[in-house]
Amino acid sequence: MQMLIGGGTLLLLLVAMILFLKFAPYGKSGLEALSGAACATFLPQAFLSYVIGGIFNISLMQHIGETLGSLGGVAVGVLTCLKMKVSPVYAVIIGLVLYDFSLLPAFIGAYLISFLLKFIDKKVPEGLNLIVVILVAPAITYGIATLINPGITMMLQGISNAISTVGDSNPYLLAAILGILMPVTGMTPLSSMVVASFLGITGNPMAIGALTCMGASFVNGVLFKRLGIGDWPKSISVGIEPLTQIDQIVKYPLQLYSVNALVGIVNGCIVTFSGLIIDAKGVATPVAGPIVLFGFNSPMESVITIVAVAINSFVWGFVFSIIIKHFNLINIDFKSLFKGKSKSSSN
Template sequence: MKIIFGVLVLLAVIVVMPLFTFRAPKGQRAMSALSNAACATFLPQAFLSYAIGGVFHIDFVKQIGDTMGSMGGLAVGALVPLAFGISPVFAVLLGVSLLKFKLLTAFVAAYLVSFLVKEIQKRFPDGVNLIIIVLVGPILVNLIAAVTSPGIMAVLHLIGNTIVSAETGNPLVMGAVLGAIIPLVGMTPLSSMVLTSLISLVGVPMAVGALACTGSSLLNFSFFRKMKFGDRATTLAVTIEPLTQIDIISTNPVPIFTTNAIAGAINGMVITALGLVVNVTGMATPWAGLIVVFGMNPLTKVLLAVGIILINSTLWAYIGSWAFRKFKIHTVAEIRAKDALARDKTDKTVKV
């Protein structure tokens, strides 16, 4: 029952994403800023701290990765205001104020306070607006972050406990659940790297998380191309790191998440059956995770797993593109056009 409830919570989060992107004021810009912040912090941490520093035992590189990974709050706290068109000085001011908070908590605080900062910036002369924002901005973002943090962390823990519950049951069921859930989390602001770090996932479950994300990227390479979500750059970007294309993913959740979940469940069972392990947490990322899997398991087993995952993921990419061939999708060009229109309206309003 706990597993079902946890999956339902995850699905609810996934449903909220496109609603926020399209319905919330400046939702697309904010979501892009969140994606960029995750790529600027968690992705370097995965490569530098674990894939390079951990596997090759280079402490200097590991320290750099750990430092960058701890800056999620600062990064999103600065990038969200910048996406609103706020002065870089004010944006960095808010970002530094959110240094101690996690990525999602800082995102909520920065998003809400950016509306106020934008108005202060417009309505008060230079110098005066700086003093007002210095006095008001840091206090407000910290208050909002402190209030929202327990709820956000509760959602993460609930999804994490779903994974732990699955792990203690049937191994193949665990593999299927992890293989389906973790790649989906990796394509949401929750971030699979954050989730697996939060619940200290290691061993076979962590290997499932790592290689399931690799399989998801391989699937999306063919799926995005067949569905024509965007151009070659879009397809390459989502293959390298899904978070870079969170705007297009969040606007097409049904075909992307459904196809990835089915393929991921099968991939997860394959990885579990082969007994692969990853003994460091936070490696639920497509390519850094793959490097670590190679470093901690027999080469022949890893090659066999990767071969099966490649075939299965590519097969489901074609099945999914056929199944959703008549489904209404939103393309990158459409999203960019809407964003450009929104920016144009904002610029005209400022001039007036």
């Protein structure tokens, strides 16, 4: 029952984020702010605290990393307001108010208050608007975040518990689930880093998230090059960071998402078998994730697993590119499928 509830909650969360992206005002900008905040806090924490500070035992770097990792609420508050074209001064005020909150409640609070800030800036005379913002916005923002924080915490905890239950009972099933989820969300504005941070996964599941995202970069690089999706620089760019080529990816969703999901399952099982761990949150990213591995595992085990995932991804990417080209599947999309169905039904 716990797995069903947690899985259903995760599905609803992902659907809600997709709907937000599609229909909410400034939806794409909001999710970009969320992803940017994760990059600005979790990545520096992982590198400085666990890689440089941990491996070389430099306490200053560990302290700096932990400090950055604790400022997720501030980062997402500032970035969300800036993405929504709010005054930088207002953005900093809102970000500082959200110091004690995690990413999601802070994001919702900053997103909602941004509309009020824009209204105040438009309607209140210049010079008086800053005073009105100071008197009104911080309290409202803090109140919104405080009100929704318990519910969001309970929801994310339920998802995290469900993932732990699946991992305890069948680690390879969890590997398959994360092997699909992380690479695919990493190719959308939802961002695999944000999803990983929401789930709160660490240990072997986080290692799965990091290396399956890395594997997806190899798969996408091969598919872009072999299928002629963009030019050679685009193939390199998608291999470094899929989100840089999101405009190309959305043109071929069936081909790219399905191949990455299938290869991700295999890569997830490889990482599960290796037993590697990452005890840092939100590092499901192609380049930084594999590097952070070395802060928690022996160099030899890390290198062997990274090479195995890279080779597996490259080979399967090449094989699927042959299949797609041979059967001319590159031209299939959702619209053509639905047109085909409507024609057959009318006949």
